[in-house]
Amino acid sequence: MQxxxxxxxxxxxxxxxxxxxxxxxxxxxxxxxxLGNAANLAIFAGGRVLGTAPxxxxxxxxxLAAGAANPLPQALVLTxxxxxxxxxxxxxxxxxxxHEATGELDAEALRDSEPPGLPATDPVAAAAAEPASAxxxxxxxxxx
Amino acid sequence: MIVLALVLLPLLAVPVAGLLLCRxxxxxxxxxxxxxxxxxxxxxxxxxxxxxxxxxxxxxxALAWNLDGLSRLMLLLITGIGAGVFLYxxxxxxxxxxxxxxxxxxxxxxxxxxxxxLADDLITLFVFWELTSLxxxxxxxxxxxxxxxRRAAQQGLLVTVGGGLALLAGMLLLGSAAGxxxxxxxxxxPEALAGHAFTPWIVLLVATGxxxxxxxxxxxxxxxxxxxxxxxxxxxxxxxxxxKLGVYLLARLNPAFQDDPFWQSxxxxxxxxxxxxxxxxxxxxxxxxxxxxxxxxxxxxxxVVLIGLENPLAATAAVVVLLVHALYKACLxxxxxxxxxxxxxxxxxxxxxxxxxxxxxxxxxxxxxxSMAGLPPFIGFVAKELLYEAKLGTAGLLPLVAxxxxxxxxxxxxxxxxxxxxxxxxxxxxxxxxxxxxxxxxPVLLAVLGTAFGLMPWLIADALVEPAAAAILGRPTxxxxxxxxxxxxxxxxxxATFALGIALYLGWARVQPALAGIEALDTHGPNRLYAxxxxxxxxxxxxxxxxxxxxxxxxxxxxxxxVTFGGALTVLVAEGGVAWPSLDPLPGLAHxxxxxxxxxxxxxxxxxxxxxxxxxxxGLVGFGVGLLFLALGxxxxxxxxxxxxxxxxxxxxxxxARLPFRRLDQRRRGEWxxxxxxxxxxxxxxxxxxxxxxxxxxxxxxxxWMGAAAVPEARGRNVVNVILVDFRALDTLGEIAVLxxxxxxxAVLFRRMKTREARS
Numbered sequence: 001m002q003x004x005x006x007x008x009x010x011x012x013x014x015x016x017x018x019x020x021x022x023x024x025x026x027x028x029x030x031x032x033x034x035l036g037n038a039a040n041l042a043i044f045a046g047g048r049v050l051g052t053a054p055x056x057x058x059x060x061x062x063x064l065a066a067g068a069a070n071p072l073p074q075a076l077v078l079t080x081x082x083x084x085x086x087x088x089x090x091x092x093x094x095x096x097x098x099h100e101a102t103g104e105l106d107a108e109a110l111r112d113s114e115p116p117g118l119p120a121t122d123p124v125a126a127a128a129a130e131p132a133s134a135x136x137x138x139x140x141x142x143x144x
Numbered sequence: 145m146i147v148l149a150l151v152l153l154p155l156l157a158v159p160v161a162g163l164l165l166c167r168x169x170x171x172x173x174x175x176x177x178x179x180x181x182x183x184x185x186x187x188x189x190x191x192x193x194x195x196x197x198x199x200x201x202x203x204x205x206a207l208a209w210n211l212d213g214l215s216r217l218m219l220l221l222i223t224g225i226g227a228g229v230f231l232y233x234x235x236x237x238x239x240x241x242x243x244x245x246x247x248x249x250x251x252x253x254x255x256x257x258x259x260x261x262l263a264d265d266l267i268t269l270f271v272f273w274e275l276t277s278l279x280x281x282x283x284x285x286x287x288x289x290x291x292x293x294r295r296a297a298q299q300g301l302l303v304t305v306g307g308g309l310a311l312l313a314g315m316l317l318l319g320s321a322a323g324x325x326x327x328x329x330x331x332x333x334p335e336a337l338a339g340h341a342f343t344p345w346i347v348l349l350v351a352t353g354x355x356x357x358x359x360x361x362x363x364x365x366x367x368x369x370x371x372x373x374x375x376x377x378x379x380x381x382x383x384x385x386x387x388k389l390g391v392y393l394l395a396r397l398n399p400a401f402q403d404d405p406f407w408q409s410x411x412x413x414x415x416x417x418x419x420x421x422x423x424x425x426x427x428x429x430x431x432x433x434x435x436x437x438x439x440x441x442x443x444x445x446x447x448v449v450l451i452g453l454e455n456p457l458a459a460t461a462a463v464v465v466l467l468v469h470a471l472y473k474a475c476l477x478x479x480x481x482x483x484x485x486x487x488x489x490x491x492x493x494x495x496x497x498x499x500x501x502x503x504x505x506x507x508x509x510x511x512x513x514x515s516m517a518g519l520p521p522f523i524g525f526v527a528k529e530l531l532y533e534a535k536l537g538t539a540g541l542l543p544l545v546a547x548x549x550x551x552x553x554x555x556x557x558x559x560x561x562x563x564x565x566x567x568x569x570x571x572x573x574x575x576x577x578x579x580x581x582x583x584x585x586x587p588v589l590l591a592v593l594g595t596a597f598g599l600m601p602w603l604i605a606d607a608l609v610e611p612a613a614a615a616i617l618g619r620p621t622x623x624x625x626x627x628x629x630x631x632x633x634x635x636x637x638x639x640a641t642f643a644l645g646i647a648l649y650l651g652w653a654r655v656q657p658a659l660a661g662i663e664a665l666d667t668h669g670p671n672r673l674y675a676x677x678x679x680x681x682x683x684x685x686x687x688x689x690x691x692x693x694x695x696x697x698x699x700x701x702x703x704x705x706x707v708t709f710g711g712a713l714t715v716l717v718a719e720g721g722v723a724w725p726s727l728d729p730l731p732g733l734a735h736x737x738x739x740x741x742x743x744x745x746x747x748x749x750x751x752x753x754x755x756x757x758x759x760x761x762x763g764l765v766g767f768g769v770g771l772l773f774l775a776l777g778x779x780x781x782x783x784x785x786x787x788x789x790x791x792x793x794x795x796x797x798x799x800x801a802r803l804p805f806r807r808l809d810q811r812r813r814g815e816w817x818x819x820x821x822x823x824x825x826x827x828x829x830x831x832x833x834x835x836x837x838x839x840x841x842x843x844x845x846x847x848x849w850m851g852a853a854a855v856p857e858a859r860g861r862n863v864v865n866v867i868l869v870d871f872r873a874l875d876t877l878g879e880i881a882v883l884x885x886x887x888x889x890x891a892v893l894f895r896r897m898k899t900r901e902a903r904s
Contacts, residue, residue, distance in 0.1 A: 001727075001729050001730065001731045001735065001776075002725045002726070002727075002835075002838045003724075003725065003727060003835070004731045004735060004736070004739050005834075006725075006831050006834040006835045006838060007739075007831060008739055008742055008743065008772075009830055009831060009834050010827040010828060010830050010831030010834075011742070011743045011746050011747075011827060012742070012746050012765065012827075013826055013827040013830040013831075014746075014823045014824055014826065014827030014828075015746035015747065015749055015750050015765075015823070015827075017705060017819075017822060017823035017826045017827065018750050018819060018820065018823035019749065019750060019758075020701055021698050021701060021702060021819040021822065021823065022698075022810075022811065022819075023698065023810045023811060024755075024810065026755050026796070026800055026803065027755065027758065029796065030749060030755075030758055030759060030762045030796075033762050033766070033792060033796075034746060034749060034762060034765060037765055037766060037769050038830070040769065040785075041769060041772075042830075042834055044773070044776070044778070044781075045834060045838060046834075046837060046838075047847070048838070048842050049729060049776060050844070050847070051777060052775070052776055052777040053777050054777050054778065054779050054780075055777070055851065055862075055863040055864055056861055056862055056863070057851070057854055057855050057861040057862075057863065058861075059861070061855075062852070062855050062856060063851050063852040063854075063855070064847075064848075064851030064852070064854070064863060068777065068851065068863075069776060069777030069778055070844075070847045071847060071850055071851065071863035071864045071867055072846055072847050072850060072867060074778045074780060074781055074864045074867075075864050075867035075868050075871075075872060075875075076875075077773075077778075077781055078780060078781060078784055078864065078868060079868070079875055079876065079878075079879045081781070081784050081785055081788050082784070082788065082879055082883065083879055083882050083883070084788075085788045085791065085792060086882055086883045086886035086887070087886065088792055088795075088796075089792075089795055089886060089890060090886040090889055090890055092795060092796060092799050093799075093889075093890040093893045093894065094893065095799075095803075096799050096802070096803065096893075096897070097893040097894075097896065097897055099803055100897045100900060100901075101900070105803060105804075106810065107696070107697040107698055108696060108697075108698065110697060111695045111696070113695070114693060114694070114695030115695060
């Protein structure tokens, strides 16, 4: 059983990574959705499969009977499910707002803050951002 | 304890100067009372005061001090020359709007310098040492509107602080080799270091730090550039005190290493190169301050050579040269500043015949220059005789080098102090006249002292020179200072020096342009190398920025995943963590079918062509996982998962309906393969990690306790619910907070979008 859960975790992680690396923002959000599921499975598996009965204390009993599932990871996963929904929903709105602002959904095109190829390869342009002495040295070498 | 006042008073003066002088600049001259008072205090205080305050006792680091002969001599120079310089600066810079800041920084420097010289703990010394570098940076760059000053400040800082890093490494090695950071303890047991494997590294690293600070070849180039600082700074920091700090530390540590051949050859070699370089370059310059700066480089080289020599006489010579140089060089710098201030230029080729207009200055300059040239009856003569005597004992070319270099010093003395005052007056930008008394007081006092000590060397022999020389040697020594030695070989060497120097001085007008014309000296050498290294640093930064900070979101995700999972896998494999958990309990048929469903959904979510179909497949994964939870005894999870999955699919669909989405994945074939490989790697690594986790023996005490405590303590039969609202209620509170923040952020984004729409 644990092997099955571990393999499923790997499969979901693979799919999530593949989608996160996509160029389109909606596909990246699907990746987030799958990543949340993968994480939940991992937490659940971490508590081992102690039994398959729901962790409910039978009426009249004072403690969980043997054969009940581990309640702790369930509580943790319950929290995690809701949080991954919140994360996904926020990312979704963010992608939407990005599209409204830039008209783009292509992750490679979203480069306003870090345009590709900066700092420049050209030594003079590169030196413009460097200390004055370096700039002067380059300028004098150019002149020579 | 009164020793601490020496550091604390100048430190206290920093804010006082900054705040008080800002409002009342006319009080500036009164600030000279601070160093003067400290000087008087020192004169009254005998050497030998030691003590310490705890700082980091667990590491054996303390604020320890040791006022011995060597540090007392240095302190007298720092405070005595400081008094003259403070007074001078208050007049020299009286029209300067930032005068309060200047004097505050100067006080800070003085505090740092006093602390460094007093320190008996390597780490304490290092902290003050770096503080002097910072103060020097601020003072060189004081005219911050000048690009030249900023450049020089940066250069000085990078060289001295870069050397400081080497020094720190050397000190840490020294501390671990000797087993203590207390300098006096280290010096008391030199045998602990004699055969230690660290010793060559300690010598190299400590010497590098000292060489950078004291402008030794090949790190000498920053000092002449530092002349961009106001003249009081050049006189105080860059000739009399700060640049002597490296020499001081070499002298301080000399008892521990004096028998080490590497220490001796390193010091003598670097010092000799420094002397020669400085002497040649001094003869190329026409700017009075730069000429003096190169001659300071020569003096520092001489001091390093003298410390490196084994001869006990060399230690005495070193102390006398240190003292003499501080006296005449500070004096001459202040004179150069006066000339600059009163005539508007400090170009030696344009200054002639100032004697008539500035008689007092001329006399002071003459006294300083004669001491520098080493003529009797000045203290400089005593120093030079000692120098020759100490070096004569050594084999090789050292005496010849010393002869040539001292001749160059005669030329420098002539160029700075004779040439501008003699001859027919030449026109200057301003009409020259003697400066006010406040500016003359310092140089006059220094010149008079230089003469007095020359005529009466016994004034300093017992009180100052002997204890300091003993500290350099690590054993008592006798310093006999006499003005007249008789007709010995030393005297004839002196005569030869004067002859050569005077001949060179008479030909200076031809020698200087000839030397200045050698372009190779400008286009090669460490100064140039420094500029290249700065450019290279910028290039490397640009290169790595281009390759690491690419601006591609997908690159960042990929890089983070590779680092995280690659690192985790490396640790897993290296620590032998790869393991298989037990197969028990075996999955039932229903579990296998659900597993297949989830896997198929994940595959479909990746490969289906349309985004809506992909979304449906992702939803299938969610429902499959929910069913799996149900089958594994987690109905609460299953129902939450169903609800959440529905909300997610509906939300995404609702947003997608408003976006112009492309049907197909835009990845090219090459990217496709690369991403698939990375995804497979991440998934496989994740599986391996989870398998390793599951192989660890399980400790059931926590779920057992929760199962047993739910009913009696929390009155709940659904243990999961009890955990959520009771045992781990804070987690739930956090979860609600996260949701609230996400909702708030989403609401803000929505509102922005609405206003944007309304505007357009």
